[in-house]
Amino acid sequence: MPRVFNFSAGPAMMPEPVLLRAAAEIADFGGTGMSVMEMSHRSKEYVALFEGVETKFRTAMGVPGNYKVLFLQGGATLQFSAVPMNLLARTGKADYAVTGFFAQKAFKCARMYGNVRAAADTGDYTAIPGQEDLDLDPGASYFHFCHNNTVYGTRWPYLPETGGVPLACDMSSSILSEPIDVSKFGVIYAGAQKNMGPAGLTVVVVRDDLLEIPPLPGTPDLLTYKSQAENGSMINTPATYGVYLLGLVLDWLEEEGGVVAMEKHNREKASLIYDSVERSPVFACKVEPRSRSMMNVVFSSGSDETDARFLKEAAARGMVTLKAHRATGGIRASMYNAMPLEGAERLAGLIDVFK
Ligand SMILES: Cc1ncc(COP(=O)(O)O)c(C=O)c1O
Structure with missing residues (x-):
């Protein structure tokens, strides 16, 4: 069967050269005599691979030095909880732009944790609100938005100006699809299964100063950004094979420009x-x-x-x-x-x- 053009919203098409390279390396990675998926995540070979993928990701996305990159699990959906659990304690309040299916899910989830408001709700989700339509609270701990609304097919044509309130962004369906000025954000998160690799890996990019906000009481260690950063995303076993595939996707991305x-x-x-x-x-x-x-x-x-x-x-x-x-x-x-x-x-x- 020839390969089809698969227009899936995610899990989605992978670059064919990545699949072929993964196939060639599946049983013996770099002369180790084992597959990446058989390797201990604490082994010298795997730690080198993992750190190399982080470096490639930082380069591809232009992540500044004062941000941590975390390779986690649980999908973007778990970040709907992780974001308020890690950031809401700053002021106890947060603003959300409700612009689509997942943006609304994130909003509803965050409301369980504190005083969370819709700073914009576009109703039928066929347009992104303009800057002037955002009802922003300068006292919010963060402003959350979904950069690309996968279900309704909309994308923010600008980055919201929030006057110092950190931007928290679900970038699941647009990460690495265009240049983004990471320095404008507090937190960016994305499930891998659209532009980065297979499902099972979630990438979080978080600014260092936000790690000093105390997490909400009861936040598990695995969901605490600071603990994950201090443990190199390896409090427990990370999505080892997914990170390897992200590395191959990043090699491909670089070759493509x-x-x-x-x-x-x-x-x-x-x-x-x-x-x-x-x-x-x-x-x-x-x-x-x-x-x-x-x-x-x-x-x-x-x-x-x-x-x-x-x-x-x-x-x-x-x-x-x-x-x-x-x-x-x-x-x-x-x-x-x-x-x-x-x-x-x-x-x-x-x-x-x-x-
Ligand atoms: C923009 C956006 N956010 C969140 C999700 C949910 O992601 P996950 O299934 O990784 O939790 C998706 C999935 O399609 C998405 O497109």
């Missing part, structure tokens, strides 16, 4: 699809143009039957997992870094001829 090249590549792919949808007499995209995601393009004909016929025709042409999330219905083309340009071209071609 890094995040600057990725942004160009991702913009090009997304534009192909948005332009075809705009031209199409059948389909429409509800997201206002300035808020459109480069990663997840959501569109629909307005008829379940027509959308289903499109999905069938796409599958027959080697394009799969295009069914949108149940919250929106319709079609969603998720095109992370690893989606080749040909995937977007083929999909745009089908939209153009679909009647």
